[in-house]
Amino acid sequence: MKTWFHSWRAAIRIARRDAWRAKGRSALVLAMIALPILGVSAFDLTYRSSELSPAEKMDRSIGAADARFLDAQSGGTPIYQTPAGDNYAQVKDFGDGVWPTGRTDLGRAVPAGATVLTDSTGSARLTTRHGLLQAEVRELRAGDPVARGIMTLLEGRYPEKSDEVMATSHFLETSGLTVGSTVSARNFDRPYRIVGAYELPDELTALQVNALPAAFLAPYAKAMEKSGLPAPESSTSYLVKHRGGFTWNTVQRINTQGIVVMSRAVVLDPPSDSEVPLYKKEGWGNYHTSAAAGAAELAAVGTVVGLAMLEICLLAGPAFAVGARRSRRQLGLVGANGGARSHIRAIVLSGGLVIGVAAALVGTVLALILTLVLEPYLEEMMGQRFGAFDIRPLELLGIALLAVLTGLLAAVVPAVTASRQTVLASLTGRRGVRRSSRVLPLIGLGALLLGGAIALYGSVVSDQFIIVAGGSAIAELGVVAMTPALVGLFGRLGRWLPLAPRLALRDAVRNRGRTAPAVAAVLAAIAGTVAVSTYGASRDAQARAEYEAMLPHGAVSAVVMEEGGRDVPAVREAVERNLPVDVRADIARVQVGKPGCPPWGGGPGCGRYELVIPKANECPLHVRIPGGGDASEKYTPEQRRKLLTEDWRCEPNDNGGNIPVEGGLLVGDAKILKVLGIRDAGAEKALAEGKIITFHRPLIDGNGTLGIKVITDTVAADKAAENGLPAPGEIRPIPAHLVQGAPKSYGLQALMTPATAQAAGLTTVPFGSYFSTDRMPDEEQRQKLDAELAKLGGSADVHVETGFTDETSIVLLSLTVFAGLVTIGAAAIATGLAQADAEADLKTLAAVGAPPRVRRTLSGFQCGVVATMGVVLGSAAGILPAMGLRLTEEREQVRYYEEALAEGWSVDITPPYVPIVVPWQTLTVLLVAVPLGAALLAALVTRSRGAVARRAVT
Template sequence: MKVLTGWRAALRIARRDALRAKGRSALVVAMIALPVLGVTAADVTYRSSRPTVAENLTAKMGSADAVFSSTGIGAFPMEQMPDAITWGTPDDGPEIPAEDERDPVDVPATFPKGSRYLTEQSVPAVVTTRHGVANTEIVELRTSDPAVRGRLDLVDGAYPHGEGEVVATEHFLKSAGLGVGSRTTLRGPEQTYTITGSVELPAELEKSALYADPGAVLAPWKAAAERDQKVVPPYPGDMTWLVRGPAGAGISWPDVLKANEKGVLVLSRQVALDPPPDSEVPLLAHEDVSSYGDSSSESSAALVTVVAMAVLEIVLLAGPAFAVGARRSRRQLGLVGTCGGDRGQVRAVVLSGGLVLGAVGAVTGVAAGIGLTVLFRPTIEGWTGSRFGELDFRPWELLGIAVIGLVTGVLAALAPAIVAGRQSVLESLTGRRGTRRSSRVLPVVGCVALAVGVAVAVYGGTAGDTRLVAGGSVVAELGVLACIPVIVGFLGRLGTRLPLSPRMALRDAARNRGRTAPAVAAVMAAVAGTVAIATYTTSVMAEHDYDHMRSLTPGTVALVASEPTAVDQLSLARTAAERNLAVSGGRADIGRAWAGSDCTVYYEEDNGCGTLELVKPAGKGHICPLQGAGARKLAESLSAEEHKKLMSSPACVDEYLTAGALYTGESHIVVGDASLLRSYVKLDDPAAAEALEAGTPVLLNSAYAQDGQVTLKAVHTYNERDKENRRLHPGKAKVTTDRLKVYVAPDRYAATPGIRMILPQRTADRLGLHTDAYGTVYTVTHPPTDAEQQAVAAAFTQAGNGVYLQVENPVETRDEDVVLLILALFAGVVTLGAAAITTGLAKADAEADLTTLSAVGAPPGVRRSLSGFQCVVVALTGVLLGTAAGIVPAVALRLVDLREAMESMRDEPMDSAYTPIVLPWETIGLLALVVPVLAGLLAAAFAGSRLALARRAG
């Protein structure tokens, strides 16, 4: 009972002390609440954004009981898993005939008696928009039926009723510039529909589609195609059926098995939520169906890591606050000793402060985390592209997070409590701090830990062991933490020749390492994690960009005729493009060449266009050594850098040239002039331009050249009605081979998408080749927007719809960009918070020094500038150390990726092993320059420049 009485008194003293020093208490509460807030928000967001099985089923079938679909094998037995993801045919089943010999399946005949169903079928379509026309998808589904709720929800307006009405997704309306009440016309049958409402698919917020009642689109479209041969009939996708079982009985597993006998696949809500035992699943009897790996262990590891970081930051940030509080209350603690209190009771008073403020911070953090998640829920859903089902609050998890905040508040007060308990009553009453020498062992241990940690992390990266990478990175970071007091002490020596305020800030940081070093460590911990993930993410993005097979060169778009008969539409298409796109002035008209006579299509199976072939010489430098015999052995001897260099050589780059959008044939020969070099190839070489003007082809891939010449092989075909071609090439198909002198471009231009050689028109005429216009390439100031593309598409449709706009699809980096932004903001907030609390503690801890400054006549602005520089010292030091510490795990993880890439390359020599390590300079610059300066300015702005002189105590 005496123990409880002592703690009750200690808690009462701590509560009163917290209320008395409201500013310092608020700082401690904030530092405890911020990490708790972050972990709480992350927990609620993660739990809420992970759809349950029931929510996934609702996203697929609304409130229906099942989705029935044909497998395409006809009315033949099949077997499926309960989740309908995997299916197959039984080993002892009948042989499946060819596709054109299969009878269609009567899917509704497989429904249980008394069932009610809806049909769903989609068709690709071109519709008018505010800006022009757009490609989209029209789905025939009775959206007004209650069975669709949850899969598709009405946001505004009303559901469609009748043949002339549709609803549209919000994403479509935004990109098309339309709204509820707008009208859109389906190109082809030229049927106009009124948009009566906007809808969203909770699981696919970015889906762009129109929805109409069954029979409102496909039937009139087919009828129009039957009346008018110019109307192209629709090509709808497979139909599915949303089924509700009889009298709410649902669709059972026996119902599913009966449907399987007719070749029908069924996703049943009842079966998916309550699967049958494996013994009742026929597919498992003879198929090895493995489920996807459980990622719960990885999620748990990530959760533990996040919580550990939060605990570390709380202890590092709140610890100095309790230390300063203990020093500010040392007279009160001394009075406890004079009244008979022992050292344990003095420690209890300080620990009670941690308990009181930890409890307040934990509760505040959990409440604020939940509130912020609710407030920013729409924004988070927009980032993820799907709606939350219900906000998922796990009481035990939230209680655990609060307890962690409470416990770490107590841990943060532990070291100050021990120090306060060791002080004598005389020191406490007189206010003398005494003198302590810095530990000489700790920095040595820190340096050893740093070296060992880096070595272990790098070894783990090269060995492919992520556990060693994680362990080594943690040891290295702890090593840096151990060295921080020495680094902070060294800072005091740097200000010898600096002005008064920065010199005092550096010396104050060095003299009061007890509060400066933990704050620097907290900033370092936050920045290290951010820089590690940002470095890894930026490196992966660079790898994806390198592996991305471009269809056009950067900053260009192309107009291409879809077939030779559409060439006469190019003139109108060019006018439309130049009017609607952000063309910067660069333009090049290109043509194609062929050896045949009557080439009416670009892709003629029977070589009606003839063939053109650039013959690649044999020998080293012409044939890619990573193909054919000996390629695997060569790959095993190459490093990643050597492999990258070899893959960048003209001989190997040529293997991927077919991905180009300017596909004029297997030879990749384009008829053009010097404007093509400047606008598309980006080759600013007067000699190359002069060569084209003189009739000399420009070869972009030197692997095809030998002694400055190329071999062009042509197989000429002709049509009996083509008298001109008959005169040039009489008789049957004729093969000609010409040696052409060429201008060979530098090797880096061998990767130009779609072009291997530029052939002047005069040379094509001299060789007796047929040529025709193919398209136009433009340089643009920015990629075309949705509105610009729709406007151009409308003009192309009016011209005859035979020309299309080719735009480079960039590497998708939206998710990575959002991650980097969030990480930078998180690290910035922690850095500002740590710098702010350190500045506040410095002010509270150095009131006597500031009073002395004012007494000796220091200008009022010194106090303000001193606060600002104190903040900059903490923020900048922590950011620089954190950047260095964060690079270690990122580099080690990239070494793991490199090992995997090298193994893949040795199995498939043409696979890229390029695994770059790219530093996120924008994120580092934001943290190293903007955040410290902002922290210093804010500290200076909120610091008072006037100080009232107080009577000297004692």
């Protein structure tokens, strides 16, 4: 008895043989389905391999130890922590009071009988073959069995003596040193011999040197203090190995001493969220483990997969239609010999099944091979070593089944179309005339209107991006459903076209079954590209408007913030040697305390200063309240808005954010104004008269002076600030001049000459220079400068103002190229189908004396027509989602701006600028270059001469 199994087995055999005979068409469809499968499978393998298991993470973090103890710097007060030990918070909320700080003795929490390794880290400027290099110094007995797994030894051996170190391979490569070389640090004459090379599996690009405990950091700190320079900070943690490990209850007990514990047992078997006190603390969400996060992630993945399947089906569907039309006589014979329509559908569907299975196998195998071959390069790109090569059979099987399903879905429409043909029409090659569906365009129009309304609601009323995206997707699907009807409307343009394009357009209209899917595929690709391009161009325009230049275009700044500006002269000379300098303006900074204090103050023996705003000039919203509190709370939202927008005391202040010194105060002469492009004769005169110039009106008191408060006791100043009181210190008034017209000062808030600073009793140290240039420094000049500065140890911070850089241009170009390739591919498939369908017409043209080039010209125009229709419709459909998203962003930013004004925050009083920019250049490329390229490519690959055959006998 014949069953469905036998009929499907026969159908699969027929489909397999037909696919083998038409190798070119089969390879095209197979590649079309296999490429996404290859990409997704390779991503899955890469992601799973790079995703370390909890055990692998522990091996890299704590080696063979059972736990790592870290100081929470909470002065020993109790803390709550996450099970992984990657975050913590103090148990008590001290509010506006003084939060306990300070180190905790880790040793008191170590249980008796435990094995302990200290792991200390600090930084130093190490000597290299080229000069100096800032690197991390780690003191850990790496050869101890407890530490195995933290570092991977690549060459040589572990340090065994106090004058031996080993270095990461990246440090050796950057420094030009090798195993056997010696290394030391600046201001530290003790040499160390490099005896080995290693890598950190989680940070391949680490610049790190490993030494034995107490062999480097402590002697280096003493040498720095002896030189009168502040010692670098360091931190120490304990690797603890204890029989029985550390349970969650034990971890919580140790947390009461202000110590964070990264426990292997807890990470491998974490407690439930309800047992973690930190998650119950106000402000500590756990969204990443919630069901909502999982649902959102699943929805995003499902959307991407669904769109990818739709794209493949739209592209592969016409290719299966080509096969069905080329096999129509074979299918007719099946019907003539008693085959039912279900058998014909099974044969065509089997073609999709065969191609889908082959694509799944090819894509999966290639993904495995490609991932294995590229694994070392991927690790270098990601900066970390993978764990075990993780193959998830069920995930790969699911991806492979996706290919099979895609192949079947792509063959559904051709299968139904082939089964509807009569046996006589299949055997004779004649096709009946069928009226296009009138329901589908109406459904598409309804989806377009509904999707547009949803997107409009999302952009005007709601604040949810997902609503805009969902409405835009529905509208785009509506346009796809309307494609056959829109293709018919395009056919009305044929009366004004020459012969060849008119024939191509009418042929496309008559055969909408093959034209519409190809146009829809091009439409989908172009719509996505136009949407992203429009959104990207709009964001780019906003970023360009919001860009804040640190200097005038082409100007250069070079500052040295370490060691009291010791390298400043060498940095100035290096810049002048390598860049086209026009004017050099030297700058210095005010220093309070011993030599070597950082620009922002702080540290032992280091004070700081403040630019004083007189009490009469303080913004009422920002007045300090003794004991703490918010002064703006006594005002209504409308009063706060009025103060921020109309009161000069509350005007926004360019508070020196581009200059890394307190208050943006620099010491220099009038050349600085020239480099910064500030043309003010009054300011130059004021500097010459010994005044300090400022660009911020509230800094000048009623006597025309600007006060600089010198703070020597920073501890008392911090305590006063915590209580809402002014910091104690001596105020030194200096005659001031306000630069009128509010010119752009590029972060410079106040400027005085060295003589003025000396007269005020202020100590200054060299800080760097500003340079104007004759022309924009090129890349070669900048690389030479970087190489020369590297020899100084990299202490100089050099900035060349190149203006706003369009970071999205490469992305937009890539999207345009991708859309072009998809468009050409879809149009080529439609052209192949058109040539198969129009073979008789071409033979007729040849028989009546048409020139040979007509065949090539007609083929090119057939491809160009499909590409043009898809590009035009896709461009129109793609702008909608971008506009909706931008309108939603504008509403959010305007709302935030209004709330900020109402709350009395110090914000820029300029309303947010959220433009919608259409990328005309990208649209021009899509509308002109892509269809033209598709047409030329189709014309070039089409034979101009075809064999003249006798008319088939019917």
